[in-house]
Amino acid sequence: MTAARARVHDAALVTFDERRTAPTTEMSRPPGLRLQLTRPRADLTVLTAAGDIDSSNVAELADLLWPALLVEHSSIVLDFTAVTFLGVAGLELLSAANTYAPHRGLRIVLIAGQPAVERAVRAGSPDVALDRAPHLASCTTITAAAREREPARMLTA
Template sequence: MISTIAEFHPSTLAQPHPLQLGTHRPSEDTVIVRVDGDIDSHTAPRLHEMLQERVHGAIGTLVIDLTAVTFLSSSGLRTLELAYLPAVERGITCVLRPPTSGTVQRILALFPMRFTDAIAAP
């Protein structure tokens, strides 16, 4: 029996997508935070800072738009939860817009966390 070890080529791995954040205020009491790219241990602090600023502002609804997120790590999940919990405590409606397909939606579905009620249907 002959066994072979596959060669590892780092160039075949998916390259990270830089995180891009933006906000939109469609009404006086609603803020949409658009997230694009990878949310991992390196980029989650930027997202956390932006979300905390919005949660502690004068808003009634916070929409976190993840439709363009390409990767979500456990750090990213924690960041979302840390935005959701104080939002709910302050009476803010918090909605997560997940991607319509792909890894990020599966990750959100696999982790039954306290903010799962906020996940909008794709």
């Protein structure tokens, strides 16, 4: 027999020690969302995310993604290889950004990696019809090909 019994109650792990009367509580929390925005080249923005993307933190992702869509770049790469969960709120953000990007002459490329993210994106299809790449190194080729297909833009004063 063990000295402690455990039961789950309201997403918290409550442990009762038979020698004590007061329970100890450990909250089971998902890993926080970590974000990084880099511009390895003048025509490329890379937004790297790690952790869970859901309604509790999608605003953090939006705060980096939307300004990137307002800057003149030919491509935005979303590196989600370390994203462990992509919820409906994240899919809605990706869909809105992907709809808006062509109006700015931009292209969004997703590197998913994790099976949970791949399933979420497939389930959200065709609304989330993002260009895909297997890894960041392949995005150099994808963005170069996109530049060759684009007509030259005229700048007006």
